[in-house]
Every structure is written in structure tokens, then in C-alpha cells.
Amino acid sequence: MPETNYDQEMAFFVDMQRCIGCHACEMACAECETNGQESMIHVNYVDRSKSTQTTVQVCMHCEDPTCANVCPADAIHQDEFGVVHSANTSRCIGCSNCVLACPFGVPKKMEEAELMMKCNMCYDRTSVGKKPMCATVCPSQALFFGTKEEIARMRPDSVPVNSFLFGKQEVNTKVNIMMPKGTDQLLIP
Amino acid sequence: MYRLIKTLNRRALIKAIVAAVLTVIFVLMGSRNLQNFDPALIAYLIGTVFAVFGIAYRYSVWLQRPPTRLYWRRSMQFLFSRYFFPYLWRSIKLFVRNIFFQRFIAFRSRRRWFGHFLLATGCMLAFAITIPLTFGWIHFILKPGDDTTYYAMLFGFEAGSFQLGSPLAFIAFHGLVWSSVLVTIGAVIMMKRRFTDGGLIATQSFENDWLPLFLLIAISVTGLGISYDYTFLEGKTYQFMAVTHAITVILFLVWLPFGKFFHIFQRLAQLGATLYKAEGKRRGMATCPHTKEDFATQTHIDDLKKVSKTLGFNYDKEDGTNHMDLSPEGKRSALANAHLNARKEAGKLFG
Structure with a gap:
């Protein structure tokens, strides 16, 4: 990787309950140059038959990424800042293992290009000290990129949580979600 | 030196030695006991044999990784099934399209x-x-x-x-x-x-992205130099042109198994992945319990559960299902629902 100016004081905070489904993040995401102008963020209805609630999902950049482990082509790598990068284009064989194994449902398979793509935290921006595109445009701050002190000031009744339990599997991530105070892990039944 | 040899992967080492020895045997046979072999090319031959050794070694190590091994075994199993001819035909078509013409890159x-x-x-x-x-x-x-x-x-x-x-x-x-x-x-x-x-x-990065391009240009330019020399310079600079070209080509051959160029050999796995998908579709699709839609082949999901367990990831749930039974959209919704429930339990949807 080239020399970077990645600010490790800055972190990503997601609060799905604040998502209003405006899709501004999707439009902004497509501006990210590391995505090749494809939008990588996911905005979808949680359960359309019961509610209009939408949810937003960026890559959570797992500490031990399942996607990278199940990749048969060694195409996914994690850098020294913990950013899990989109598939190496020369290696990815388009098998979809990562798409189906990611516990957060993040990677996308570009079928005709035989390529997996995913959010890499706008590495062209974050590597030079800027904020990811989605976080700069989110009007409800469901997506926020800043310091822990800033988020603590803005959300006094919440805490950032970066530990998840999917069945028997604990997954720790670089990206946080905002949870009620006193919570240290989100259990996904 | 002994310590270095001890760290080598034994199975891969044996395969690499066999591949290198077979190459030498093919050279002996094909050149009719070297009577048609051009001794001026000996350095290139040594470089090629080393490249064969390195590629076979790395390929073998790569195939030992659980997900790669699974794809390899499944591809062979599906290819040599009773659908051999349709799958062979499909693979040949894909080979031409995606290996010879690399059409997937156009997308x-x-x-x-x-x-x-x-x-x-x-x-x-x-x-x-x-x-x-x-x-x-x-x-x-x-x-x-x-x-x-x-x-x-x-x-x-x-x-x-x-x-x-x-x-x-x-x-x-x-x-x-x-x-x-x-x-x-x-x-x-x-x-x-x-x-x-x-x-x-x-x-x-320099070593993964720029160096391969520099090396290819160096090989091409020095190769053109040889042609330029015998066409226009009457061979006056032949020695220099031939030596610089040999150095660049041998560097390329020696580096072939280790650097970016290894993707040339990895790319063949794409044929296996496509076959895997075709046979999986024939066997039946997996339906997401959340979206109620087909999202992948059931074979793929079942295999992935096994492979991820081999790698130390266990997404089994208490009710006997697995988190991987959900489609990507289903997983995102499950996460959002869990988050909503946690907020509800705390008595405040926002904080």
C-alpha cells in the first residue's frame, strides 16, 4: 500500500434506527473512487410487510474477517489499520464464498465482471484523512465518522458496541453500532 | 539451510520436484535427447524449470487451504460426473471466453x-x-x-x-x-x-502493481532491441541486447510463482467456480427464510458451513439452524431487528 495519512483516532458509528431510507448514502457511495463508481452500501427495508423501517449497512471491517478466511483465491486482505479491502481484482474468481459467508451480508458479487466488491471505508478518502462519502451526506446521522469523544457528546444515552454474537460465533469489528448504555454485545438470534 | 528446508511444505515440495523432473524429461524426449536443443537457450531453460518448480509448489500450498481444496475437489467431482460432456463443453467455452479473451474484465x-x-x-x-x-x-x-x-x-x-x-x-x-x-x-x-x-x-503498491508492468515493458523493449540490432545494426550490439533480454526474462520466470503473475494460474479456478454453480443449480437452490427468495445453491451453503467450521467459525444457532441459512439481505434485516429489539428493551429507540 502507498504511504497513507489514515487517522486512527477516527472511527465509524452506525445507528440503524436512525436510517430514514433516503438513499443519499447510496448516491454518495457511488462517488467513491475505490468502488469504480458502483454503490457498495446497502439500504433495505427491514420487514416491508410490517414496517417502513429501513436499515443501512456498511462493511463492519471484522477483526478476523470471515470473508477473507473463506476466500479460495486469497483475494481479500486486511491492512495494518484494520480496513478489510475489496477483492483484489486480479485474484478474485467470483465464487461468492465471501458474499454468502459474511455475517453482516455486505459483499456484492458483480455477476458479469466475476468480481466481488464491497465497502472499503472509502479508502481513497480515509487514507488521506477525509471522511467516507456516506457519512458525510447522511442527514440523520445513522452513519457517523468521527472521534469517540464526538459521538459520546452527541449520543449521551448510547454506547458504541463492536462485538456481535451470531449463534455461537462472536464477531468483533472495527466499525461500531450505537447501542443503549450498558450494552457490550449485540446478540443476533 | 536445513532449517529452511524443514519449513517447506512437504507435500508441495514433492509435487514441485515431480513437476520439475517431468519438465526435464519432456525436454529430453521432445528435443530427441537434446540433439535439437539450442545450447544458447540454456539459461532460459533453467529459468523455466525453476518457474515450473515454484508454480507447482505454490499451487500445491494454495490448494491445501480449506476453501480452495473444497473448490478443487468439487470441480473435479462435478466435471467427472455423468454430466462430463456438457460440463467439459461448458468449461472449454468459458476457457476461450474468460482465459483467452478475458471478457469478464470488459464488464x-x-x-x-x-x-x-x-x-x-x-x-x-x-x-x-x-x-x-x-x-x-x-x-x-x-x-x-x-x-x-x-x-x-x-x-x-x-x-x-x-x-x-x-x-x-x-x-x-x-x-x-x-x-x-x-x-x-x-x-x-x-x-x-x-x-x-x-x-x-x-x-x-509498487511491488504488486507497478513492478510487473515495468518488468513486462523491460522484457519487450530488450527483446525488440535484439531484433533492432540484427535488422539495422548488423549485430554489433548483439551481446549487450541478448544479455539484458536474458536477465529480464529470467527475472520474470523466477518471480512468476511469487508475485502478481501467479494470478495467471489462479484464474483457472474461475472455471471450477462456474462449474460448481451450474451443478449446484441442478441440485437445488437455497431459499432465504426472511426474504422467501432463492439466493444461492444449497450445495454452496452446505459446503460453506463446513468450510467455515474447519476455519474456526461456527455460525450454528440454538434452534439448529445456521446464520448462513439467511441471504445477505436476510442477515442485514436480522441485524437491524436485533438492534431494534435491544433499543426497545432499553425503552428508548434513539439515544
Whole structure:
């Protein structure tokens, strides 16, 4: 990787309950140059038959990424800042293992290009000290990129949580979600 | 040295030695006990045998990784099934489309495909010419009493002839010139992308992305130098041109198994992945319990559960299901619902 100016004081905070489904993040995401102008963020209805609630999902950049482990082509790598990068284009064989194994449902398979793509935290921006595109445009701050002190000031009744339990599997991530105070892990039944 | 050997992967080492020995045997057989072998190419031959050794070693280590091993075994199992002929035909078509023409790259970017296609075609053409020559499989002769007809000998058998000075002779003798031109144009197109694309600038590295392009251009330019020398300089700089070209080519061959060029061999796995999907579809699709839609083949989901457990990830749930039974959208919704419930339990949806 080239020399970077990645600010490790800055972190990503997601609060799905604040998502209003405006899709501004999707439009902004497509501006990210590391995505090749494809939008990588996911905005979808949680359960359309019961509610209009939408949810937003960026890559959570797992500490031990399942996607990278199940990749048969060694195409996914994690850098020294913990950013899990989109598939190496020369290696990815388009098998979809990562798409189906990611516990957060993040990677996308570009079928005709035989390529997996995913959010890499706008590495062209974050590597030079800027904020990811989605976080700069989110009007409800469901997506926020800043310091822990800033988020603590803005959300006094919440805490950032970066530990998840999917069945028997604990997954720790670089990206946080905002949870009620006193919570240290989100259990996904 | 002993410690270094001890760290080597034994199974891969054996396979690599077998591959290298087989290459030498094929050289001996194809060149008729070296009588058709050109000793001037000995350095290239040693480089090629080393490349075969390295590629076989790395390929074998790579195949030992659980997900790669699974794809390899499944691909072989599905190919050599009762659907052998349709799957073979499908694989041949895909080989032409995705390996020879690399059409999948066009869907990433047309210019990128064009650059890569020129690069890859130039390299494949150059390999097709130089490997049989280096191995002594092909050589050319003149027959007594006729000094205008050139005979191409394949494994010591006459395989064709052409008149010296004919257009065919011009095309054939300049085969490596054409490939050098293709490679150079392709490499320049790929370099331009790396200068102008913000995403590539942020993520590229010298050794993985620039060095391979520099090396390919160096090989092409020094190769063109040999041609330039005997065409216009009467061979005055032959020694220099030949040595610099040999150095760049041997560097390429030695580096082939370790650097970015290994993707040439990894790419073949794409054929296996496609076959895996086709057979999986025939066997039946997995339906997401949340979206109620088919999202992947059931074979894929079942295999992935096993592979991820082998790798130390267990997404089994208390009710006997697995988190991987959900489609990507289903997983995102499950997470959002869990988050909503946690907020509800706390008595405040926002905080």
C-alpha cells in the first residue's frame, strides 16, 4: 500500500434506527473512487410487510474477517489499520464464498465482471484523512465518522458496541453500532 | 539451510520436484535427447524449470487451504460426473471466453479489458513461441540442395515449410516482435490507469502493481532491441541486447510463482467456480427464510458451513439452524431487528 495519512483516532458509528431510507448514502457511495463508481452500501427495508423501517449497512471491517478466511483465491486482505479491502481484482474468481459467508451480508458479487466488491471505508478518502462519502451526506446521522469523544457528546444515552454474537460465533469489528448504555454485545438470534 | 528446508511444505515440495523432473524429461524426449536443443537457450531453460518448480509448489500450498481444496475437489467431482460432456463443453467455452479473451474484465472497464487483452495476448503468444523453442521441441532446418525453403521440425518431425523472404516467413520470424508491441501497448494502457484512477492510486503498491508492468515493458523493449540490432545494426550490439533480454526474462520466470503473475494460474479456478454453480443449480437452490427468495445453491451453503467450521467459525444457532441459512439481505434485516429489539428493551429507540 502507498504511504497513507489514515487517522486512527477516527472511527465509524452506525445507528440503524436512525436510517430514514433516503438513499443519499447510496448516491454518495457511488462517488467513491475505490468502488469504480458502483454503490457498495446497502439500504433495505427491514420487514416491508410490517414496517417502513429501513436499515443501512456498511462493511463492519471484522477483526478476523470471515470473508477473507473463506476466500479460495486469497483475494481479500486486511491492512495494518484494520480496513478489510475489496477483492483484489486480479485474484478474485467470483465464487461468492465471501458474499454468502459474511455475517453482516455486505459483499456484492458483480455477476458479469466475476468480481466481488464491497465497502472499503472509502479508502481513497480515509487514507488521506477525509471522511467516507456516506457519512458525510447522511442527514440523520445513522452513519457517523468521527472521534469517540464526538459521538459520546452527541449520543449521551448510547454506547458504541463492536462485538456481535451470531449463534455461537462472536464477531468483533472495527466499525461500531450505537447501542443503549450498558450494552457490550449485540446478540443476533 | 536445513532449517529452511524443514519449513517447506512437504507435500508441495514433492509435487514441485515431480513437476520439475517431468519438465526435464519432456525436454529430453521432445528435443530427441537434446540433439535439437539450442545450447544458447540454456539459461532460459533453467529459468523455466525453476518457474515450473515454484508454480507447482505454490499451487500445491494454495490448494491445501480449506476453501480452495473444497473448490478443487468439487470441480473435479462435478466435471467427472455423468454430466462430463456438457460440463467439459461448458468449461472449454468459458476457457476461450474468460482465459483467452478475458471478457469478464470488459464488464469492469472496457479500456482496462483492452489493455489487459493486449498484455495477455502478447504474453501468451510469446510463451507459445519461446517455450517450444527453449525446450528444443521446435527447430528449423534447410535441406541440402534447397537454400530457400525453411522447414519447421516439431519433436524432430517435419511439421511444415515456408519460403524464406515470403510474407509468412516475415510474420513467423517476427512473432516475438508482434508480441512485444502488444505487451508494451497493453502495459502503457494499464500504467495510465494507475496514474489517473483515484481508487487505484489509493490502494496500489509498487511491488504488486507497478513492478510487473515495468518488468513486462523491460522484457519487450530488450527483446525488440535484439531484433533492432540484427535488422539495422548488423549485430554489433548483439551481446549487450541478448544479455539484458536474458536477465529480464529470467527475472520474470523466477518471480512468476511469487508475485502478481501467479494470478495467471489462479484464474483457472474461475472455471471450477462456474462449474460448481451450474451443478449446484441442478441440485437445488437455497431459499432465504426472511426474504422467501432463492439466493444461492444449497450445495454452496452446505459446503460453506463446513468450510467455515474447519476455519474456526461456527455460525450454528440454538434452534439448529445456521446464520448462513439467511441471504445477505436476510442477515442485514436480522441485524437491524436485533438492534431494534435491544433499543426497545432499553425503552428508548434513539439515544
